Amino acid sequence: MATGMVRQMSAKQRVADVVEALREEKFNARRIELAEAALATLGELGYARTSLREIAQKSEFTHGVFHYYFADKLDLICCCVRHYKAKCVTRYDDVSATARSRDELLEGFSAKLAETLRDDASMHRLWYDLRSQALFEDAFRGDVLEIDQSLENMVWRIASRYAELGGKTPVVSPGVLYALFDGLFQRYLLKHLADDPRAIPDLVAEVRRLLPSIC
Amino acid sequence: MATGMVRQMSAKQRVADVVEALREEKFNARRIELAEAALATLGELGYARTSLREIAQKSEFTHGVFHYYFADKLDLICCCVRHYKAKCVTRYDDVSATARSRDELLEGFSAKLAETLRDDASMHRLWYDLRSQALFEDAFRGDVLEIDQSLENMVWRIASRYAELGGKTPVVSPGVLYALFDGLFQRYLLKHLADDPRAIPDLVAEVRRLLPSIC
DNA sequence: CGTTTCCTTGGACAATTGTCAAAATTAATT
DNA sequence: AATTAATTTTGACAATTGTCCAAGGAAACG
Numbered sequence: 001m002a003t004g005m006v007r008q009m010s011a012k013q014r015v016a017d018v019v020e021a022l023r024e025e026k027f028n029a030r031r032i033e034l035a036e037a038a039l040a041t042l043g044e045l046g047y048a049r050t051s052l053r054e055i056a057q058k059s060e061f062t063h064g065v066f067h068y069y070f071a072d073k074l075d076l077i078c079c080c081v082r083h084y085k086a087k088c089v090t091r092y093d094d095v096s097a098t099a100r101s102r103d104e105l106l107e108g109f110s111a112k113l114a115e116t117l118r119d120d121a122s123m124h125r126l127w128y129d130l131r132s133q134a135l136f137e138d139a140f141r142g143d144v145l146e147i148d149q150s151l152e153n154m155v156w157r158i159a160s161r162y163a164e165l166g167g168k169t170p171v172v173s174p175g176v177l178y179a180l181f182d183g184l185f186q187r188y189l190l191k192h193l194a195d196d197p198r199a200i201p202d203l204v205a206e207v208r209r210l211l212p213s214i215c
Numbered sequence: 216m217a218t219g220m221v222r223q224m225s226a227k228q229r230v231a232d233v234v235e236a237l238r239e240e241k242f243n244a245r246r247i248e249l250a251e252a253a254l255a256t257l258g259e260l261g262y263a264r265t266s267l268r269e270i271a272q273k274s275e276f277t278h279g280v281f282h283y284y285f286a287d288k289l290d291l292i293c294c295c296v297r298h299y300k301a302k303c304v305t306r307y308d309d310v311s312a313t314a315r316s317r318d319e320l321l322e323g324f325s326a327k328l329a330e331t332l333r334d335d336a337s338m339h340r341l342w343y344d345l346r347s348q349a350l351f352e353d354a355f356r357g358d359v360l361e362i363d364q365s366l367e368n369m370v371w372r373i374a375s376r377y378a379e380l381g382g383k384t385p386v387v388s389p390g391v392l393y394a395l396f397d398g399l400f401q402r403y404l405l406k407h408l409a410d411d412p413r414a415i416p417d418l419v420a421e422v423r424r425l426l427p428s429i430c
Numbered sequence: 431c432g433t434t435t436c437c438t439t440g441g442a443c444a445a446t447t448g449t450c451a452a453a454a455t456t457a458a459t460t
Numbered sequence: 461a462a463t464t465a466a467t468t469t470t471g472a473c474a475a476t477t478g479t480c481c482a483a484g485g486a487a488a489c490g
Contacts, residue, residue: 048263125350135340136261183398
């Protein structure tokens, strides 16, 4: 009888847990929906010029909803950053997975780089903007450092695969390699946004020259 | 008589010109005073969180003065950026001018780098912040691109002097070299501001390893 | 079906923002 | 010394901001 009671209770408990999990999942899905909408406006205007109300106005949601799902503005932005990460960090993985030769990998990588600069410029300027905010705001630092690490890993996967296909090993550390590519991308992103038509081809040319000399 | 008139007029004109020039110089000196005060607050809070009124409150000036000397907020920030450039761009020049050997130059450069990271972190985070703003705001782009170019030149002066002292030439272009050092500095600046005690020594170690392998 | 919980709306609120202008003060000129 | 010009102060202004809340509606549940 006592065990029956216990079993019944724990069954109830299990059901409640599942229900709770579903609720939380739904809650989280909505958060991501909202974060996605926020990212569009943030990418267009940048962190400094974006207010919660303008995010709401440029989306299908009211500003009240954002306050219901996020404690405050920082909470929203943090969620945006985290969500952005997931989309960004595996961007080049299929390139290095499918490439069968050094040339193919270099070709695929630089093509993808060009595509990124052309099509996702506003998402990447937002990334640089938010990373700069992390220099001032503690709350961003953890997420930003984590994303930076993930990007470093991604670049390293490309580079070490490229070296492997040539029977070599990269001559620099993952950190240095990431700093180099990050610095380059940032530079050509600025030029591209300043309507320099040579930005994309120059970046591609630079990478094509650089990668074989490093890996 | 006619020539006398003309001579008199042009003398008057010259005096007026000098007076006008003095007035403008004074006006400009005041602008720089104000920009200097603004830079302190901007470096502390970052672009997004800094308002004209807070700049004024944290300085000895009233907010009205800023409006008297600057057309608007953008004008003030642009003046700040330009003024910042002049202070920053010659930072490492005496190092490469006085160094008599490769080792001395490398030593001096990495020491100066460490000092910069330690003492001027907030000015440099402001630089990265403003450069990110240039990704969104046209008005900043010209100045930012110009400063970027000046910094690239500065890095190149160091590197080519270092190579020269070893009878070599750098193996990468000025642009790539700047991208590398810029990316590295940005990275370790973030770590340093996140209270990572290894940030400064790690940056120094990285540069000491890197520079001889490139130049 | 009724009730309770969850979600959404839209407005109210105080605080802050950039901008401007009319006085007050100071410096320059005659 | 008197007048003119330049500089600074101070307060007002409308617009925008993040935050909070009360009411209504939808959905889940017994």
